[in-house]
Amino acid sequence: MIRTIKPKNARSKRALAKKEAKLVENTKSALFVPGSSGSKVLHDSMVDLMAIKKPFAKKFSKKNDIRPFEDYSELEFFSEKNDSSIIVFSSHNKKRPNNLIISRFFNYKVYDMIELTILNYKLLQDFKKVTFTIGLKPMFVFNGPLFDSHPVYMHLKSLFMDLYRGEETDLQDAAGLQYIIALSAGELSESNINNDINDNNNKNLPNLHFRVYKLKTFRSGQKLPRVEIDEIGPRFDFKIGRRITPSEEVEKQAMERPKQLQAKTKKNVSTDFMGDKVAQIHMGKQDLGKLQTRKMKGLKARYDQDSDFDEENDQDFGEGYEDAMESDIEYDAPQSKKQKV
């Protein structure tokens, strides 16, 4: 835990307020931490993975002797200190070479963690293609039924969407649709289907293919364009390793949607079979005594004989209200008013 002190000036107060839990959350920022031993592959991969995450990314340059699956308290400290809820940790050793451990945090505590081993790769610099401007929202494509059914791949789906989706918005500039992150996974092999699906250290799961493409659109003679894609990198094939999953309690807490943000159901409003909006409105009782009738000199109040003229007009307009409203415009003045002095 980091000691919290009472802010002494406005700047530090703002900085603390920024870190506080918010109703509508900021974009998750990622922290890239190298492990105690590394390789060039890992370093370059981290740089490339960070390039897509910019500007919500931070990178450590010093090595850190941490084994996340044994003791992750240090990572939790980094998460709190840097206010970042995703940490990409790299480690390289004989048993598990070229490992990336991606962990997510909830309230600065480890939420989940997954180990990905880089098998094949092609870096951004090897593609030598024009890439995209930073800070754009990517489009996601998930190929394979495993992303909807297998817990490990559902975890990966959630993780990569969380990592790269960028700012949450309800308006997207059409010109900002520039690149695609595609994740693909093949079929489970025969031996795997019989295995327990919830086994966290499941071996021989199909690899995860991470590809990034640039979008190109061509005229198609119709309104919708013909889409072509061009790989811009980075390209990774990941083998899936160890995994930590959140406890049910924590998961429930993290998935909670604030009540204030949930859309309220509108009462009395519905859409009929023609697609027209139908609503029932409730109005107060109309006071016909104050109704403006035809303006004539003879109808002025001072020419009134008796003041209780509106009694005879008191009808119940509860049901046929709208009809009454229309006809009232042409309404003739009440009898009593017409009489002149």
Added chain:
Amino acid sequence: MSTEKEYKPVTVDKLIPNTFDLGNLATFDPNPLDNSKLNNDNEREEYLTSVTRDNVQLLINQILSLPVKTTTDSQVTSTGQNSTMTLIQLPEPTTLLPREKSVPKAKAPTKWEQFAARKGIKAKAKDGKLIYDEASGEWVPKWGYKGKNKELDSQWLVEVEDKVKNTDKELIDPRTLKRAERKKLVKKNELQHKRNLKNQST
């Protein structure tokens, strides 16, 4: 160039239709991939690209059929001209992603707020810091520097209050008494504030 060009199709046929999460600009293709092609180093990239292209086509078709809002933002571009932007209105994201921090809890009511709610007391509207000083005919602050609550301090003659009469405080300077009273109120308020903070944290 001929105008009667052969256009490539914009539609894609899928065995099982894709699902979309347009709020996150994502599509999920439930059709199984061919493992033999994925494991073959020569075929893999071409295969993945073709599958992804089809899915992107489907996704783009969906995104571009969403309602569009065109704005003429007075954004100063490098050319110094106003630019129109085509903004696509995205629906709410459907994929549930974990929050970064838990939903903030509502602040616990203070002891006064509890009492006010019980008695049905509504908060007074704020009427500003200044008050009219009839003696000088000016607007003076209610408290603080040259505040109205300190007006006794500068007067050369101060009446002894009725409640002090015939007590041991009768001979003390009324200005000192008044000042002590003010300080006491500040202390009391601080104490209450601390107590409320303590109640909130538990």
